[in-house]
Amino acid sequence: MVFLTEYLGASNLVPIIITVVAVVAGLAILSSIFRMWKKVPQDKAMVVTGMKKRIITGGGGLVLPVLERTDTISLGNIQLNVNTSQTMSSQGVPIDVAGTAVIKVRNTHESIYAAIEQFTGTNESQIQNSISEQVTLILEGKLREIVASMTVEQIYNDREAFSAKVQEVVGTKIGEMGLELKDFSIKDVNDTNGYIRALGAKQIAEKKKDAEIAQAMALKEESIKKSEATKEGEKARLEAQTQVSAALKEKEVQEAQYRSEQESAKAKADAAYEIQKSITNKEVIAAQMEADILKELKQKELQEAQLQVEIAREQKQTELEQRRAEKTREELKVKIVEPANADRQQKQAQADAVKYTRIAEAEARAEARKAEANAEAEAKKAEAKAEAEAIKLKAEAEANAETVSGESRAKAIAAVGLAEAEAIKAKGLAEAEAMEKKAEAYKKYTGAAMADKLIEKLPDIAKAIAEPLSQISDIKIYGGGIDNVSDNVPTVLAKVFDTVQSSVGIDMKNIVMADSLEAKTTKNVNVTGVDEVLNNSIGNNSKAGK
Structure with missing residues (x-):
């Protein structure tokens, strides 16, 4: 059991060990590759020899160590x-x-292969020094050959041709070595024997001579030009x-x-001045x-x-009086006429005679006033027409006596005069009518109308009679003298009535009595054209009733 356990534990470690070994091997391989990878900049070239000969420029490549060798050469x-x-020229002059x-x-x-084969060195610096030394020797040798084939004057005066010849000869030679001559220029050409200076003196003398000749020619040309000038x-x-x-x-002739x-x-001009x-x-x-x-x-316009303005004022006054009369009629109609309608039928028969008399007299007065106004209008009309004709004739006479410009002004004045005349004519016509x-209205006045006029003036007459009494500051009365003082105004007024009757045939007493009788019998009379007379009558009846 113990052996089996150890065997199983060892078996679990095998994959781990394999993984570690693989990673280490991979890292070693990558490290080797990185060490073998060589980078080359743009201005250099690397020649690889060994297994395979090749050139690397401006990039990188793998180089196997031990098996391959690298040499770097500059392309700059x-x-x-x-x-x-002291190089002898073709003339034998050392320069x-x-x-x-x-x-x-x-x-x-x-x-690159040719250069790396001919110029040896262990590194880039040694190779570049080798190139500089060998090319310098070649250039000096070729330069001496070219100087020996040319004169001092050619070398000194035509340096561009000299440089071109050097580039041509040297360029071919170093081109076989893998090199190229980019540029060659002469910095200085000199000699220790004064040959070049002598050439300069000769040229200077020639230039001076040419300058003197040119100056003489210029003076000659200047003298010739001065003479010609x-x-x-x-x-x-x-x-x-x-x-x-x-x-x-010509000036005298023109003057x-x-x-x-x-x-x-x-x-x-004098003649024109006199004419003008x-x-x-x-x-x-x-x-x-x-x-x-x-x-x-202008004066006429102002008067007009x-x-x-006066006409407008009178028209306004007339309208005001008409409105007042209308208002009075309305008030009388409300206060007196309507209450009197009950009695009107009873007293109509008695009032008819007096009513128609008053109507006739009022119509006569209206006709008289109308006729009077027409007469004034006709008179004004005739006067305005005559004045307009006179202005027109005057303007025409003045227009005929003037020049063309005067005629225009006269026509303008005549037009203004005609317009003024028309305005005056219209005004005159109205006044004349x-x-x-x-x-005509005065001609139609009857006795009743004249009496009515006189009645209107009675208050003024009485005032004039009583005026002297108002000026008396102190009155002394003896006996029955007070009656004489109080009866003075009625007595004088009665004498005035007698004088009117004897002079014009109008009986003022009867007219006053008739008017009083009419006032008692006529209370509601309203006929078109005689409103003023009837209103006065109604007012008198109202006072009499009270």
Whole structure:
């Protein structure tokens, strides 16, 4: 049993052990892979040799340790300074040349293999130093060969051609080594014998000579141009003098013409001034006349406005009186007429005679007033018509005497005058018709109507008779004198009645008595056109009843 238990426990540990071993083996394999993985930057190239020859650039790859070898070479630019001293030119002149070259390993597999084969070293730095040394030697040798084939003047004056020739010769040579010459430039060309300086002096002398010749030619051309300019200036001066003389002559002719034209224009202007002055005087007179007419029209308009205000006031007063009369009639109808309806049938026969008499007299008075108003209206109408005709004739006479502009103003004035005349005409017609109607009404006045007018004035007559008594401050009475004082007003009033009867034939006493009798018998009389008379009668009857 113990053995079996131990066996079963050992059996349970086997999977765990296998798992641990697998994990350790996996980690070991991954670690080995990471160690074998080589990364190469963009500016470098790695050459792998051993099992399989290959190149890795700008990336990474697996390299088996022990079985494979790696060499790294730079693909970047390498700058080299190349100097040659005392190099003989084709003329035998020793010169010193200093230049700068830029080279690099060409980024192709063939070039990289060629470079790694020819330039040895244990690391990248040794390989780059080897490239710099060998290429510098090659450049110096080729540079000496090229200098020996050219003159000093060619080298000094045409450096671009010299650099191009160096690149052509050296580029082919180092291209076989897997390299390329990116650029070559000459920094300086010099000699210790003063040959180049002598060339400069000669050129300077030639340049000075050329400059002197050019200056002499310029002076010559300047002198020639000055002479030509002087000649042209003199010619221009003479031409200018000729033109000035011609201009002066033309100016004198023009001045004479101008003076002649000015005198002619002045004469015309004087004549035009006189004509315009006459026209202006006429216009001033016309304007003054027009102003007077306008002033007169304004005055007439003011008078017309005042008259319209007065007419409106009278119309309002008439309407007020009519309303008051209507109110009085309504009050009388309520207070007196309706209570008197019971007695009206009984006394109708007695009142008919007096009623119709009063109606006739009231109608006569109304007709007289109407005729009077018509007469006044006709008179005003005739007067307005005559005035309008006079204004119209005056405007037409003034219009015929003016110029075209005066005619327009005269027509405007005539139009205003006609409008004013029409307004005055309308007013005059109304007043004339009123006067005419009033005159006709006066013709139709009967004795009763005249008596009615006199009765209306009796209170004023009595007031005038009693007025002197009101001025007496102190009265002394002796005996029966008090009766004389109290009877003074009735006595004088009775004498007035006698005077009216003797002068116009109207018996005021009988009329008053008849009126009193009518007041006692007539209480409800309402006939269209005579409301005022009947209302007075009803009022008198009411007082008599009381």
